Amino acid sequence: MRKILIGTLAALGWAVASVASAATGTVLRDEKLLTQPSATAGVAGSVARGANVTILSKDGGWLRVTAGKTTGWVRLLSVRAGAGGLGGAGIGDVVGAATTRSDPTRVVAVAGLRGLNDEQLKQAKFNADELARMETHGVTTAQASGFAAQSGLAAVKIADLPKPKAEQSTSPWGGE
Amino acid sequence: MKTKHLILAALLAVTSVPASAFDLGKFLEDRVNRELNKGKPAQTAPEQSAPAQPPPAPAQTAPVPAQTAAAPQPAKQKVDPTQLGFALFGDYSLDEEIRIGRQIAGNLLGAVPLVRDDTLQRYVNLVGHWVAQQSGRSEVPWRFGVIDTEAINAFAAPGGYVFITKGLYRMLDNEAELAGVLGHEIAHVTKKHHLKVLKQSTLISALGQAASRKVQGSDPAVQNLIGNGAEIMARGLDKSAEYEADRVGIVFAARAGYDPWGLPNVLQGLAGLPSGDNRTSLLYKTHPHAADRLAELGEAVGDRFDGLGGRDVANRFYRLR
Numbered sequence: 001m002r003k004i005l006i007g008t009l010a011a012l013g014w015a016v017a018s019v020a021s022a023a024t025g026t027v028l029r030d031e032k033l034l035t036q037p038s039a040t041a042g043v044a045g046s047v048a049r050g051a052n053v054t055i056l057s058k059d060g061g062w063l064r065v066t067a068g069k070t071t072g073w074v075r076l077l078s079v080r081a082g083a084g085g086l087g088g089a090g091i092g093d094v095v096g097a098a099t100t101r102s103d104p105t106r107v108v109a110v111a112g113l114r115g116l117n118d119e120q121l122k123q124a125k126f127n128a129d130e131l132a133r134m135e136t137h138g139v140t141t142a143q144a145s146g147f148a149a150q151s152g153l154a155a156v157k158i159a160d161l162p163k164p165k166a167e168q169s170t171s172p173w174g175g176e
Numbered sequence: 177m178k179t180k181h182l183i184l185a186a187l188l189a190v191t192s193v194p195a196s197a198f199d200l201g202k203f204l205e206d207r208v209n210r211e212l213n214k215g216k217p218a219q220t221a222p223e224q225s226a227p228a229q230p231p232p233a234p235a236q237t238a239p240v241p242a243q244t245a246a247a248p249q250p251a252k253q254k255v256d257p258t259q260l261g262f263a264l265f266g267d268y269s270l271d272e273e274i275r276i277g278r279q280i281a282g283n284l285l286g287a288v289p290l291v292r293d294d295t296l297q298r299y300v301n302l303v304g305h306w307v308a309q310q311s312g313r314s315e316v317p318w319r320f321g322v323i324d325t326e327a328i329n330a331f332a333a334p335g336g337y338v339f340i341t342k343g344l345y346r347m348l349d350n351e352a353e354l355a356g357v358l359g360h361e362i363a364h365v366t367k368k369h370h371l372k373v374l375k376q377s378t379l380i381s382a383l384g385q386a387a388s389r390k391v392q393g394s395d396p397a398v399q400n401l402i403g404n405g406a407e408i409m410a411r412g413l414d415k416s417a418e419y420e421a422d423r424v425g426i427v428f429a430a431r432a433g434y435d436p437w438g439l440p441n442v443l444q445g446l447a448g449l450p451s452g453d454n455r456t457s458l459l460y461k462t463h464p465h466a467a468d469r470l471a472e473l474g475e476a477v478g479d480r481f482d483g484l485g486g487r488d489v490a491n492r493f494y495r496l497r
Binding site: 023026028029038039060061075076077078079080081082084085086087116117118120121122123124125126127128130131133134135137138139140141143144145147148150151152153154155156157158159160161162163164 | 278279281282283284285286287288289290294297298301302303305306309310314317318319320321325327329337341351393394399404405406407409410411420423424426427430431432433434435436437440441444445447448449451457458461465466467468470471472473474475476477479480481482484486487489492
């Protein structure tokens with residue numbers, strides 16, 4: 001009896017935790033839902049751009065999501081967290097404002113906290129003392145390398161990412 | 177190079193005749209237009225104003241005679257050829273780049289001071305410098321600072337001055353996320369995004385004043401170039417520059433050995449914030465929405481980071497007190 005009770009409580013606790021950690025998201029491009037967080041894994045289903053998903057967990061560059069009745073893994077960069085829909089502008093404002101918590105791993109947003117605005121920046125006066133303070137915190141190449149090595153960080157060779165095709169013709173920033 | 181000197185010599189000759197001050201403005205305008213159109217197939221004639229580049233507004237040329245008149249000793253004022261160099265040709269030397277960045281950084285710090293936590297500042301400099309070492313610009317004296325505002329944002333000024341707000345720092349979960357954010361800002365510096373903006377806009381207005389090369393406090397000539405205070409940080413860049421900084425910055429962080437998903441995780445956190453959050457108002461005035469940045473980054477990354485390891489270094493991450 002006691003065991004059953006504990007089991008029930010544990011299950012309840014798990015259920016509560018699951019609800020609390022469920023975050024919503026929107027799929028940013030047509031994607032397959034995979035059975036494992038790997039490009040070579042089997043296909044469990046598919047999701048279309050704009051579809052709403054529930055984000056269950058994360059593993060490296062992958063998110064485990066539920067879309068309708070299907071659950072599977074999708075690339076982290078193929079989903080946006082939050083209730084704002086596909087893009088930054090538009091309907092997201094209304095929906096987003098009503099959302100107090102969409103990702104449990106993050107600080108809960110408190111609307112109303114005063115931020116930095118452009119007028120403050122425009123009126124800003126040069127502060128030589130603060131700048132001098134900033135300069136004193138600078139470190140050398142040797143110090144930074146030693147610090148990196150302490151945590152086992154080592155430089156890796158990785159190629160530059162290409163500019164996506166859609167952007168190539170419109171950028172005013174010229175060649176790279 | 178010889179032409180450059182010849183033109184500078186010509187400019188200096190012209191400036192010695194006060195009556196021709198307005199003609200100087202016109203001359204500079206033409207010179208600038210030609211400079212901006214250099215490399216384009218149809219080279220415009222010197223007298224023509226270039227069609228592709230709108231001629232500077234009258235307000236931009238006006239400061240030249242006005243400031244000359246307002247200067248205490250206009251007759252003795254000399255024009256610094258180096259200053260002309262960076263105003264006209266846009267090919268800023270490292271010294272000039274640092275001089276511009278220093279002024280912007282000093283102004284930004286005038287609006288928001290550093291967080292008074294030396295351990296935090298030191299930690300951010302160590303992480304930032306290590307990431308910057310993967311950027312290929314080792315000649316830049318990189319400096320990083322956490323500034324004391326709850327606004328969620330990060331800034332970069334030319335010459336290696338990088339800032340992250342306390343509000344954004346608070347959202348971070350591990351060192352890889354910090355590295356991702358700093359990588360984005362470092363990319364703005366290595367790609368010289370702000371310098372390109374300056375090159376495109378306020379070329380002529382820097383001419384009115386000749387400043388000494390070594391300035392301890394505020395640098396009037398550079399201030400003239402960058403506008404009011406640190407407003408250049410509020411104007412923002414073209415969104416393609418932001419997407420480029422995401423693409424380049426994520427690679428810098430990955431090259432430093434960090435989990436490459438640091439920046440995407442931070443963008444996910446931003447995307448999850450309610451859009452009415454005041455702390456992100458300036459961020460979204462100057463940056464595309466996090467959802468668009470994730471989509472754009474996804475196009476570039478695709479499967480390229482599959483199988484890439486990397487550390488998130490969560491255990492060492494410095495938590496704000």
